[in-house]
Amino acid sequence: MDIDVGFGDLVQQAQQLTADMDSGMRLPRIERNLTQLRDAAVRMAAHVPLVSQDSANVNASVLLGSRGFDVQKVSQKLESLSSAKTFEPLEPVRDTDIYGFLKNERENALLTAIEQTRKNTLEEAEQRHWETMENEWEREKQKILNALVGSGQADFDFSVESEQSILSENINMQGRTMLDDVEMAYSRQIYMYNEQVIQGGMKPSLVNLCAEMASTLDDQNVSDLWSVVQHMTDVPVSTSDNIVKTRSSRTMKTAFVSQALKYLEKSYVKYITTMVYSNLQKAQLGGIPGTYNLVRSFLNVHLQQSTPGLEDGTVENHPVWAMIYYCLRCGDLSAARQVMTPVQQHLEEFPRFFQEYMTSEDHRLSTNSEREIRLKYKSSIRNSTDPYKRACYCVIGHCDQKDDHTDVIISTDDYLWLKLHQLHVEDEDGDELTEDRLTLTQLQVMLLEEYGESHFHAYQQPYLYFRVLFLSGQFEAAIEFLSRIDRLRCHTVHVALVLYEMGLLLTPHSIQAQLLSRESSDPDPLRRLNFARLIMMYTRKFEVTDPREALQYFYFLRDLKTYQGDNLFMSCVSELVLETREFDMLLGQLNKDGSRRPGVIDKFNLDTDKIIELVARDTENKGLLEDAVRLYDLAQNTEKVLELMNKLLTQVLSQPPAPQSNKDRLKQLALAIAQRYRELGQEGSRHTTSTFHLLLDLMTFFDLYHTNKYEQACSVIQELNLLPFKVEDVEQKVNAFRSYSDEIRRSLPDILLATMTILYTQYRNTKTAGSPLVGILGKVQGGGKQTYINYLRSQAQALIKFAGMLPYRMPGDTNARLVQIEVLMN
Structure with missing residues (x-):
């Protein structure tokens, strides 16, 4: 402070501070003299500790003490915690400490196994996740592509679409069919053709069948279309599998030109x-x-x-x-x-x-x-x-x-x-x-690429543009163009069928290609038509309401493969069955004697069991296990039937019985299967069959348990010989547990809880009022009420010991409830 400042200045400054405090303040003033201020300062200084290195502890005590925390105890707990990582190997010990060395090695091995298992599990889970996502996307992509009509290569004239309304089409709405009269007439011709093909012998002329049908439609444009197809397909049939080479040969081109001129x-x-x-x-x-x-x-x-x-x-x-x-x-x-x-x-x-x-x-x-x-x-x-x-x-x-x-x-x-x-x-x-x-x-390139759809006003004159392309030998481009128009798609699909059956249609190597595509190895201007996509796009309209007719078209895909290498016809049948759920009509059904009543699929003289197996596999992959059981049963694959039934029964095993419930339905199905297999002598592997019958017996046990028939339930579980009811039998049952399937192991916690609950109920009833059973067991055990109580306690102790020795990690609440029940009995 400046020494020149006098007492008067200090007084003036103090008064100024007082005035500042008074302005805008609502708190009352506290007036103290100098003596009072000194005494207050001394008292406050006595309560303030000296500043030292423990000031942080003091602040923590003030902060946490107000919330009820004891800082000293918390500090001791924190100091006792180890900073080592969970899966960090333990520190090595001296070589002379054999016990410590073995213990350390055992713990390191366990930690290493746990860490490796965790890592492998995460990698496998991620791999399966991406595989599932990829497969699901492939299926969705296939549906999206099949739903798309155009190839995206040409501009559309939307003015024409206004003329193609639903009211302008002659749709037969009688019954449940989605096929109109023209499509139904075509489907009858396809049925007649396939019948002749299936029976063997010389194939009928599909082009003549379609042309005869077209002549009955009273539509000159359609008749002219089929006349063009008849002329252009009246060429020497090649036996070569290389369609590109056949179509590019001088002989075939000369034949096409000659036939076009004749038309x-x-x-x-x-x-x-x-x-x-x-x-x-x-x-x-x-x-x-x-x-x-x-x-x-x-x-x-x-x-x-x-x-x-x-x-x-x-x-x-x-x-x-x-x-x-x-x-x-x-x-x-x-x-x-x-x-x-x-x-x-x-x-x-x-x-x-x-x-x-x-x-x-x-x-x-x-x-x-x-x-x-x-x-x-x-x-x-x-x-x-x-x-x-x-x-x-x-x-x-x-x-x-x-x-x-x-x-x-x-x-x-x-x-x-x-x-x-x-x-x-x-x-x-x-x-x-x-x-x-x-x-x-040069002519083909000029007509398709240089002139194109706009020059010929293709959407105003679709039949003309189709004729131009078809007569110039550009079959695939002509078919693809006409397929974009809904009301004309049925005609072009059957034109594609004719060319495909005659070996004149160029198709891509992959069924995932665009509807009209071109491969680098093909000579210009050849295009390839995705025949499989065209058929599936056409049948999507009516496959749900007319599965029989859809099957006739799918039959043409029997020689093609999916991107996964499966038969395309079988894959289409599988999707059709899952979509329509017409299992009995399409695949047949089982008779009482175990034989299969033929379905629509049997008429095609293919490996029906293989088709049903494929449908069942696809159904299983979609998680429809109950439907998969019926399909595997239809294919007489006993092992898969029992395997899936074991999974289904495990899911509802411990549920209480109720009419019309999932458990009731699965129980009736399982009992019917068990009775039929017993009568016909069919069975799967020994392990799967024994698990199936054990689950049926356990279902009986749980039904008795939920209906409070404890004495009968206790007799059933003892006869199954699954649990130890004597302490000396625990080790034997633990060893036997390793031979049980995963379905039985997953059900064991519920079985133990139900059995312990039965024992506790019998204990409580005996303890309070007694029961007729007490006298019976008392005589068996050679004693009375107390002897029976001790007998129940010994059973509970055997179950507790069994649960503790199991090499299986049960839910934590299960162990807690078991121990709680055992404590209540003691």
Whole structure:
């Protein structure tokens, strides 16, 4: 403090502090003089301990003492605790201390085993968790993928979907079926086909069966669709398993092109016939049959006489090149030759080229002739004003594939017909290509990728786009496109069935692939159709309500494998059974004599027992053990039936009996199985069978126990010879315990508690009032009431000793209750 500060200044400062304390304070003022302040300071100093190293203890005592904690005792307990880790090996001892060394080694071994077991258990639990998650995700992913209709590769035109409402479909709502009339008609054809296949012999024509059905639908588009399929599948059947090689061969491609041209030409004949007969007066058909007369009549209706630019004269008042072109368009080369005969002097070298083209086996010009006609086309014909003349040269000589001839080609079918005529199929097998030659691969890429769905307005004209792809040999892409439209999916599914049965459908190696996929090893532009996914996607609509029909479609998957290597047909049957729960109808049921009454699955002449085993295994994996028991019983797998029944009985063993309960149902099932196996002489392994019968006897014991029939329950448990009721028998029963199954071991705590409760009840009844049983046992034991009480106590002591010596860790509350009951009896 500054020495210059006087007493007056101190007084002034004190008064200022007092004024500050008075402002805003509601507490009363305490006025003390200097003497009182000194005395108060002395008293407070006497209670404050000196500052030392124990100040932390003093603070802890003040803090914890207010809550009732004794700091000194707490400190002693904390000091007595060991800081060693739980599973840390013990410190080594001296080699001379043999007892300590052995004890230390034993404890180290136990701790090491416990730690290793804990580590292995955690690793195994984590591994099983991830395996279960992966399997569950695979199943869910398969369901999601099957539920998805499109492949995600093309843009959808949602404007069309508004027209495809439920009201526009003819759905048969009678009964419980989800199949409409068309789908039901298809399913009948599939049933007829499978019946013939199962019976053996020559396979019927599935394409003809479907086409016959389509002709009854009064839908021209569907009839035309199946007409396309009939033409394109009327090719030589290959016995090779390599479908890619077969489809890429020159022979097969030539056959596809030839069949596509036949269909297009046959369809065009129908078209011009309809045009002529619709205008008979103008057509002036006459009575002479044949293509020549038909084309002449068609030109009377179709072609204007004043069309400019036509060259080289006329035949019967019609341009000669128009007559030749339309005869070629109808596929009648003889009619085209008939047109040329009277005017061949005006057609220069074309009749000679045409004669060679007509007489050749594959309707191809020789290399020299083709080179000559192509030079002729480039030099003069290309600049001709007659569009029909240019088109005829391009058809015969494969000239100028870039010219679309829009003056003549007026429809998609016409365009496709022209391009198919200009193809050089042999170039697909490696011949040297030139820029002015068109190959089948180039045509397929142009139609599918360059033009695509938007160019053809595919969703407005689905049948047309399907026909374009199918006639160009792109079966998989055509099927995948049509399958996206709900109302047309049933047609495309059966087209896929036809191709699959004929060995013409390309499928991926994995059934988890997209609906339409492509593999790197495949030549461009081949695609692969996931046939299995298409079938399962189609059947998902009605498999619950129409499982019989779904099975007919699943039968086509009998040669395919799942990603786990299982038979796909069996896997589908398993999923179908679990989904519909039609066990008896699909798989059959057991008769009283133990034989199996056949189910729907037996009609397919496959290994039915193996199928039932697979269904039972899948059911067991899903945790439906009760259903799995019935399925294993149906497959006559006695060992699995008893094994699962043991697990089920263990879960309800100690429960009190009640009508319509799980225990009552399982008990009736177990008794029925036991009686049938005893009558038929069936049994599993000795260990499993003995466990099963022991659980049945224990169930009887618990039923008597819960109904307070203690004397009978005591007799049952003694006859089972499971527990020791004499001290000298404890060691023997402990050794015998090791041979029991896990189901019996897990039930032992409940058995001990129930038995001890019975003994205590008998003890209490004897202690209070006595009972008729007391006299009986008293006579047996050679004494009276006290002798019987001592007898009950000795039994309880034997049970307590038995529980303590068991090499099995029972629940802690079980041991406590056993000891408590034994104490009450003493």
